[in-house]
Amino acid sequence: MPTNLPAEAKAKWVKYLEARSTEEKIEALEEFLSAVPKHKGTENLVAWARRKLSELRKELEEKKSRRSGSGGPTFFIEKEGAAQVVILGFPSSGKSSVLRALTNAKPEVGQIPFTTKLPVPGMMTYEDVQIQLIDTPAFVEDLSKGAVWWGTRLLGLARNADGLLIVLDASSNPIRQLEIMARELADSGIYLVRPRGQVQIIRGRSLQGVRVIVNGKLVGCTADDVRKLLESYRLYNSEVRITGEVTLDEVEKAIFEKITYKPSTILLNKVDLIKENQVTSLTRALMNVVPGVDVIPVSATLMSGFDRVPYLVFKMLNLIRVYTKEPNSDTHSPKPLILKEGSTVEDAVREIREEFLKFFRYARIWGPSAKYPGEKVGLSHKLMDKDIIEVRTTIKGI
Template sequence: MPANLTPEAQAKLAKYSEARSIEEKIRALEEFLSVAPKHKGAENLLLWARRRLAELREELEERRRKRRGSRGPRIFVEKEGAGQVVVVGPPNVGKSLLVYKLTGARTRVAEYPFSTLLPVPGMLPYRDIYFQLVDTPPLSRSAPQLVSRVVGLARNADAVVVVVGLDGDALNQYLEVRDTLAEHGVFIEKPRGVVRVERTRSNGVQVVGPGRLVDATVNDVARLLAGYRIYHARVHIEGEVALDDIEAALFHAIVYKPAIVLANKADTHGAERAYRRLYSYLSERREKSVWLLPVSAVTGLNLGRLGELLFRRLSIIRVYTKKPGSEPSPTPVVLRKGATVRDLALQIHSDMVDYFEYARVWGPSAKYPGERVGLEHRLEDGDIVEIHSRR
């Protein structure tokens, strides 16, 4: 069942999602919490609202510090490159050394636990693109202050790399990281259903994707969204999705992040045994879609394979644009798998679709080199596209 909020509480959440500034968002959430019903159905949303409020307050505090010109700690990391990937894990497993080895970023590596207290981003090159890897403080129930910081980073990221240490009980470390994140609404194991709500400007509420609505119709979805003053949206669903899941996704109360587990310190004594246990656990739960790679930050084992795994994990494609009569651009546009020429045009310029005439495509999605296609043509990784427009 959806949360069944009063119209007043729904209006406050609508205000939250329409808010532009952090201050407005904080005010809307505070107002929501003051009017929200306390019944069971609304529990999850209330929990989310409290946590989100705490994250926003921390972000506001940091902005204020920066405005005052102080060079104090940075808790949030702006996205760069083809995807932001946070590197999380228990203390002392080698997160910082891995991010340093993969990106060259100046992380802090130490023999003792809790050496990293603030996130440090670095860029990992892969073919013609870069992934942003973010080193983070350790996740440990004994340091709750750090937990909310790491969860905030994970919630905002495109994917999560979980680092565990094969010199210890790697399986247990994985389970603890997974559960700690899940307690805060960040899931790294694929849930029964996955929802992504994309706001659009026209065409009403559409439900798309390979999933199935459970005990609900598209009309029910439209009604739910209308309660939050959302009249145009594309709701992507995968797996089995209930109205509840859509409501949670609206406010990012519950998010699913694709994950790769790096089993680090493969060079240490006893690593093989620890790895086998972790491997058999994850392969029994294949449908949860958590990927595993043994590595060693010290010897460099398998570090060269992470780029390819991230590329597949993020479900992205690279599309190279070109102007008539010239060479394709050396840096691709990064799109989601399944993207069409329309998505590409929108990414280039918001006007592009209005003046679009046709496109020519070379590469995997073209039936023959230079095929002439329309806006709905589905692109593939490595395509070269030339857009012809009326101006």
């Protein structure tokens, strides 16, 4: 449903976008909210603006307490390994037990809910890849609305992650747990199911008015409608990139909120506490809540069901491993480059040594993407998991 905002509200929105300090942003957003008419079409927008306001107020509080030297503990954990995957789940669902089962980390496990107070990292191994897992304080209902002090920080951690590992307690209505988590995350712009399409708005990118690049399909509207919509928000110099299927409402939503999709895997934990036939029906029901997401029954107490988890997590992250080889050498590097699926020789060369791009002649490939061992390819060749690459440049001897 369209928001049909009056021009006054749109003008206030522009003021919010232009605001620099947190104080200015809060003031502008308050003014914007008071100018937005409240009806069904603006429901989501109003909810978003209120949430953003509470986030900004918290940010301001934190800034002030930092200035006075009494800042709260930090939730930020430096990324290590190939990717960072954040473990999320309700109190006592078994998050810390899962981290213990999958890594060498030893976070505290307790019968009392809210045992974990701060994030704890650990390293999970899949073949020759290290994936960082982070155990977290519990997820609760109304997390984004200030139900617990760590709510926005936990959501921040999730937003910043490469993927999520969701732990559900099979003995305590896991379907409801998942539904609440999916809703809370979506309210904060974090989607567990890959959306049909994506909108990216880059402000100030275009010099000749609004530029709309469609790499997919606009549903029920034209590129001209998109341009007019952005102009009505005075976003004159924006570039809008559409991938997949996108409606005009979704474009408008993207003006307000940054939406991200997080690949996820669900661990249905504590299956030792339920009957075997229940495991099958629960797994199926959970898959219906989040289509396309893997659901794996496990028991952290019995240490069962975890064998496939490292592989499935690696697979969900859509990463590939590429091994480098020196010219005329028989062996390749033991440590792979970790690249996104769909990466090309150019991406690999950039990782190896960016300046090689200037002197690039060709590459030789062994492995799944090569038509024959040692195939000679150019920069645009698409690589696959477990390829071996040898780069030839015009630099003597390389």
